[in-house]
Amino acid sequence: MAALSTSRQPLEILRHILTGWLPLLILFFAQAAAAQGAEEYALKAAFIHNFTFFIEWPSKALPQQEGFFSVCLWKSDPSGGIFGVFEERHYKELPIRVVRVNSIQEIVSKPCHILFVPDPSKDAQQLKELADAPVLTVCDLPSPECIIELHLVERKVRFKIRHQKAKQASLVVRAQLLQLGLQE
16 A cells, blocks of 8 residues: 555645646746846947937937927737836927837827837838938838848847938938948
């Protein structure tokens, strides 16, 4: 009888692990992954804000007296609200606001100065329509339609700048930023 109970013991232990500890382990690793995602977007938000120190928009693209410098999020905010930190910042004298947009018409009417696109592959045709607009398109994934692509490499943000696309959009990118980024 004793031999029978010891053979059931590993099964009981396994059952306890699967019903009690496994959900806790899954929750722990899910929270760790979410924290890593939040850290990634906090870094990317900081980079996007710092781009404003090295890029000049044409004067016709900026409000003359009252208004906002707009950072627009294309269709969704994958950061979980981290881009809200922009609202405490300024571009020159203009307060920055964060706006979610779903169409090219909204981008033009807001107007958007920076457009963050989490997945440009879904909207390449719409992004092509912005080629001549003074909008800095920043993408989270590679796309020939974006002016700047952000990449996370070994927990460091790297970026690629398409200088010709910036010129086409009438944006002036300072040499210091061009030297730091990968160029196409």
